[in-house]
Structures are given as structure tokens and as C-alpha cells.
Amino acid sequence: MANIDIRDVRKNYGAVPILKGIDLSIRSGEFVVLVGPSGCGKSTLLRLIAGLEDTSQGQILIDGTTVNDLPPKDRDIAMVFQSYALYPHMSVRDNMSYALKLRKKTADFIAGAVNKAGAKLGLDALQERKPRQLSGGQRQRVAMGRAIVRNPKAFLFDEPLSNLDARLREQMRFEIRKLHRDLNATSVYVTHDQIEAMTMADRIVAMHGGVIQQVGAPLELYDDPANMFVAGFIGSPAMxxxxxxxxxxxxxxxxxxxxxxxxxxxxxxxxxxxxxxxxxxxxxxxxxxxxxxxxxxxxxxxxxxxxxxxxxxxxxxxxxxxxxxxxxxxxxxxxxxxxxxxxxxxxxxxxxxxxx
Missing domain, CATH: 2.40.50.140 (Nucleic acid-binding proteins)
Known part of the structure; x- marks a missing residue:
């Protein structure tokens, strides 16, 4: 688990500002959802936390250590993307264990971590299958398992359910939230779907135009919106x-x-x-x-x-x-x-x- 602190973070692409001064503290073990329309800067902020992009200004701290200059592999975080990005020629077991093999972990350590993650995700019977033999939901579980075996300080989710149908999204929302509870991990989750935000978050961060509009518990944003954007974006049917x-x-x-x-x-x-x-x-x-x-x-x-x-x-x-x-x-x-x-x-x- 880890605290994540974001202090006056800005991101520009050339002369175009994408993030316009983000201040946010994420508590250890918290499930925080960044929500907003396309282009609001939520995925950019997640990528800055992960180290996949550099900040134009400001600090990102993980457990009190500034990580701006650390490469992604040294930040001790794991990211689950919208695209499953599984190796098609590898089995489920090999996909989940690959990162641990690169880190020179022992065979016993790897087997234990993969078996434990597989049991949590209901992948026990699928360990020898290739990705082409799996459904979309099963592939997303493998991608999550690949992140879990690393036992990171924080999990970052970038719209992981966007490619799934409505019924499967509902099932995976439950599974991700239950997994978060079981692991007691710090999780930052990006989505444009306000239903996902309402049902999954401890706190929602509503973003628009590169600016945080409001931060609070789901029902706080629903019942007591700070402005028309939050009031109109949160809730279905809309206000x-x-x-x-x-x-x-x-x-x-x-x-x-x-x-x-x-x-x-x-x-x-x-x-x-x-x-x-x-x-x-x-x-x-x-x-x-x-x-x-x-x-x-x-x-x-x-x-x-x-x-x-x-x-x-x-x-x-x-x-x-x-x-x-x-x-x-x-x-x-x-x-x-x-x-x-x-x-x-x-x-x-x-x-x-x-x-x-």
C-alpha cells in the first residue's frame, strides 16, 4: 500500500495545456476513481503517476518520495490497460509469471505468486490456455493477475472495462472492487463511465478541461455537486x-x-x-x-x-x-x-x- 500525493502537477503538449495544476492526495488503501469526458486529462494524469510521461511542472510523491525522475519500473506500481496486451504465444501461467522471471525471482516464488493470484481471480482451470482460447472477461482477469503477482504499492487502471459488453462490465466491476478489498491495495481507476465511478469508488475525482472540479464520496457528488458540470455528469438519467x-x-x-x-x-x-x-x-x-x-x-x-x-x-x-x-x-x-x-x-x- 502507498500514499500518492500530487502537487501542482501540470502537463503541456507544446503550447497546449492538458493538466492545469492538479493537487490531490490519495490515501493508502484507498480506491480513487478519476472520471470525466474524453479529453479532460484523466488518463494523462494516470500516465504521469505511472511514469509513462513526464510532468511539465509539479511533484508526484509515492510514500513521501518524489518519483518525477524515476522510470516506471522503479516506482513499484502496476498498470492495467484498456487493451489486455497479453502475449498471444504464451499460456495464462506464462503471461502472469513473465514479469517475475525478468526480475530473476525463484521458480518456487513465481509458482506461489501465480497460483495465489490465479485462485483469487478464478483462473485455476485456465492456466495452460492461450489468450485466443479465453473470453474478453477472462483475458482482463489475466491482465489483472499479471499486475497482482508483482505485489506493487499501487494499482493503476486505465479504462480496463471499456472493451467489454454491459453484463460483463457489471461482473468485472464487482470483481475488481472485491479484489481491491481483499488485497487492501491503493488503487487509482480511470473511466468516463459515471456508473463505474459511483459503484466502485471510495472517492471520485471529477475532472473537466484539465482541472479537478470536485473530489468526494460518490453520494456527496451526487447529492451536493459543486457546479453544473458535476451535477450533469454524475447521475443517470442526468440532472x-x-x-x-x-x-x-x-x-x-x-x-x-x-x-x-x-x-x-x-x-x-x-x-x-x-x-x-x-x-x-x-x-x-x-x-x-x-x-x-x-x-x-x-x-x-x-x-x-x-x-x-x-x-x-x-x-x-x-x-x-x-x-x-x-x-x-x-x-x-x-x-x-x-x-x-x-x-x-x-x-x-x-x-x-x-x-x-
């Missing part, structure tokens, strides 16, 4: 955003929030600017016969687990998700309730969260 006007309630300590001509809520307190963006999770949009917010139904999508309804409020789109099976049809008008406590307010110019 609704409505452009709204805010005005004080005469004779009361509150403010009315309106979308077009439709009043959606009264927010306690004062201090809202006249223009705001209102965010609300689709599962927090409530169908209610006593609701005061009219909405027109555009489309209804049954998912089995529940129903997604695409609605219109004041000329703007709003999604509703419910585990019930309401009887709605396109073109009809329904009534909604939007509880003030479920609303998240944002600055329309900066995207920053507004707290009052």
Missing part, C-alpha cells in the same frame, strides 16, 4: 437544468422561482440573482394530483425498472423518472410537485453552485 427567473416574495422571506410563466417553487431566504439555473434530479420530480406545476408530456419510455417521461415546462425540457408505471400519453398535461429542498441552484454564467 435536469432549467433556465429560471427569481424574484422576492412581497412581505415574505422567500423568493419565487419561475420557468417562463410557470412558477415552480418558492425558495426560503434571500440572495438569489434575478437569473438562475434550477437543477433537479429526474427521480425527484414528483407526479402529484395536488401539484402546482403543469407540464406537457412529450414522450414516455418504459424501462422495466421504471418509467422515464420527457416533459415540457415553460417551453423547456424536463425528465421524470419513477419506479411506478403511471398511465401517461404524449400530448396530455400532468401536474408536478418540485420540492424546494430537491432543487439545486446554479449561476448561469459560471455554472457555480449558488447556496443561500
Amino acid at each position: 435536469n437544468f432549467l433556465n429560471a427567473d427569481a424574484a422576492p416574495v412581497s412581505g415574505s422571506d422567500g423568493q419565487i422561482v419561475k420557468v417562463g410563466d410557470t412558477e415552480v417553487a418558492t425558495i426560503p431566504g434571500r440572495g438569489l440573482p434575478p437569473k438562475v439555473v434550477v437543477g433537479i434530479r429526474p427521480e425527484r420530480v414528483q407526479l402529484s394530483a395536488e401539484g402546482s406545476v403543469p407540464a406537457r408530456v412529450d414522450l414516455v419510455e418504459p424501462t422495466g425498472l421504471g418509467t422515464v417521461a420527457h416533459l415540457q415546462i415553460g417551453g423547456q425540457d424536463l425528465k421524470l423518472f419513477t419506479t411506478d408505471r403511471p398511465q401517461m400519453s404524449a400530448g396530455e398535461t400532468v401536474k408536478l410537485r418540485l420540492a424546494p429542498g430537491d432543487l439545486r441552484l446554479f449561476d448561469p454564467d459560471t455554472g457555480a453552485r449558488i447556496r443561500i
Whole structure:
């Protein structure tokens, strides 16, 4: 296990900045997920930790030792890539043991390490097979086993499940998280899939444009996003955003929030600017016969687990998700309730969260 500290790390490709000053501390034994859209810098940051690329500025420390000038082989980390990168002419056993042979480990040490890793990963019966005889999930397990036998200080995962189908990704998410728990290892995991981030992480690092937007536990980012990017990226279906006007309630300590001509809520307190963006999770949009917010139904999508309804409020789109099976049809008008406590307010110019 190892602590990993990243201090003001920047990476430029020529004159183009990719990482713009990253500060992050990863605790020993922690499972941290770097998440964000393509091009946000998450894989670049992982490659800098691994030593596959050089920093333009800043320090990377592993267990208190600066490793900027150390080659990858001397950093005592193991990396699992999106591509399995297995030797096609070698058996599972030989693929897993190859790095140990290069390090001149004894035959008994190698056999013990490979057998132990194979047992953890359910590869016991596959040791003599070649990669072409394995499924995608089995190949990914071999790639993980190759990393485990080295007993590194930290594991780095670069979108390892992207090539797998949805059901296999679900299975491998469980296996990687269970493996992390059993090994009590420090793990840094990169993905663009926010479901992977939510289900696997101790902490999520949400990145966008080469900048860390927010760091926290999965439900912290889900329930209390720092800005519109985090609010919109984390969660499926994604958070609704409505452009709204805010005005004080005469004779009361509150403010009315309106979308077009439709009043959606009264927010306690004062201090809202006249223009705001209102965010609300689709599962927090409530169908209610006593609701005061009219909405027109555009489309209804049954998912089995529940129903997604695409609605219109004041000329703007709003999604509703419910585990019930309401009887709605396109073109009809329904009534909604939007509880003030479920609303998240944002600055329309900066995207920053507004707290009052």
C-alpha cells in the first residue's frame, strides 16, 4: 500500500495545456476513481503517476518520495490497460509469471505468486490456455493477475472495462472492487463511465478541461455537486437544468422561482440573482394530483425498472423518472410537485453552485 500525493502537477503538449495544476492526495488503501469526458486529462494524469510521461511542472510523491525522475519500473506500481496486451504465444501461467522471471525471482516464488493470484481471480482451470482460447472477461482477469503477482504499492487502471459488453462490465466491476478489498491495495481507476465511478469508488475525482472540479464520496457528488458540470455528469438519467427567473416574495422571506410563466417553487431566504439555473434530479420530480406545476408530456419510455417521461415546462425540457408505471400519453398535461429542498441552484454564467 502507498500514499500518492500530487502537487501542482501540470502537463503541456507544446503550447497546449492538458493538466492545469492538479493537487490531490490519495490515501493508502484507498480506491480513487478519476472520471470525466474524453479529453479532460484523466488518463494523462494516470500516465504521469505511472511514469509513462513526464510532468511539465509539479511533484508526484509515492510514500513521501518524489518519483518525477524515476522510470516506471522503479516506482513499484502496476498498470492495467484498456487493451489486455497479453502475449498471444504464451499460456495464462506464462503471461502472469513473465514479469517475475525478468526480475530473476525463484521458480518456487513465481509458482506461489501465480497460483495465489490465479485462485483469487478464478483462473485455476485456465492456466495452460492461450489468450485466443479465453473470453474478453477472462483475458482482463489475466491482465489483472499479471499486475497482482508483482505485489506493487499501487494499482493503476486505465479504462480496463471499456472493451467489454454491459453484463460483463457489471461482473468485472464487482470483481475488481472485491479484489481491491481483499488485497487492501491503493488503487487509482480511470473511466468516463459515471456508473463505474459511483459503484466502485471510495472517492471520485471529477475532472473537466484539465482541472479537478470536485473530489468526494460518490453520494456527496451526487447529492451536493459543486457546479453544473458535476451535477450533469454524475447521475443517470442526468440532472435536469432549467433556465429560471427569481424574484422576492412581497412581505415574505422567500423568493419565487419561475420557468417562463410557470412558477415552480418558492425558495426560503434571500440572495438569489434575478437569473438562475434550477437543477433537479429526474427521480425527484414528483407526479402529484395536488401539484402546482403543469407540464406537457412529450414522450414516455418504459424501462422495466421504471418509467422515464420527457416533459415540457415553460417551453423547456424536463425528465421524470419513477419506479411506478403511471398511465401517461404524449400530448396530455400532468401536474408536478418540485420540492424546494430537491432543487439545486446554479449561476448561469459560471455554472457555480449558488447556496443561500
